[in-house]
Amino acid sequence: MRKGIVVLALLILSGCINRKPIENKKQTYKEVDFQSVINLFYEKLKGQTLIRNYGGNTGQTKIIFENKGTFRGDYFGKIASDGQDYGLSWKAASSYGGEEIHSSNFEGRFEITEALDDYTYKLKLKSFKITSKEGAHDDIYYNVNFALGLNPEASYLLYRPGCHIKKLDKDQRLIEIAKKTSLDGEKTRGFIIYNKTDGEVFSQNP
Known part of the structure; x- marks a missing residue:
């Protein structure tokens, strides 16, 4: 079953669907493995920006x-x-008429671990590191040691473009974001990463 999913995903992602049939299908199925699809997904994701913003x-x-x-x-x-609350509110208000602001920079790596169907893949947050130094750096900004939505202990799903919205996990926030960014209200547009554990959603078109 997984071999069929892998092959179909590879064909769709590489733009081979609706082209001339491959003559030696049996040989092609043997040659195409899960790693090939993973590598193709990584290439498609390269340079893409996904945002958590509600x-x-x-x-x-x-x-x-x-x-x-x-x-x-x-x-x-x-x-x-x-x-x-890191105690900067009074300084922010008196000096800038604003609020305490939190920020962080980070780096990490997602690993695609399993194909659940043609459009849904399991992800693991293999590494995650805050690269900014924690602490106040002026009267209003405080560098925190976290980034909302990213939790190394959480379970993640990757939905590729074109997934039917009715097949998404039954999470109201996930479905609302998918419909908001969809061109036809039925299929997803762009990649979506769903943090199942915390109910967080990263989309390409927030």
Whole structure:
């Protein structure tokens, strides 16, 4: 079953669907393995930006993919976003008429571990590291040691473009974001990473 999923995903991603049939299908099926699909996904993700942002004071975490599932990114939020208070509010208000702002820079790597169907793949956050130094760096900004939505202990799913929205996990936030960014209201547009454990969603078109 997985071999069929792997082959179909590879054909779709490489733009081979609707072209002339491959003459030696049996040989092709043997040659195509899961690693080939993984490598193709990594290439498709390279240079893509996925964002966790629900509007208002919910904060924003941005992931920019690089080579073979590695990524870098940043987090931006406020006390209302993440519930953390580092005592800068009075300084921020008196000096800038603003609020305490939280930020962080990070890097890491997602690993695709399993194909669940043609459009859904299991992900593991293989590595994750905050690269900014924790602490206040002026009267308003505080570098935190986290980024909302990214949790090394969480379970993740990767949905590739064109997934039927009705086949997504039954999470209201996930479905709403998928419909909001869909061109036809039925299929996903762009890649989506879903943190199942924490109910967090990263999409290409927030």
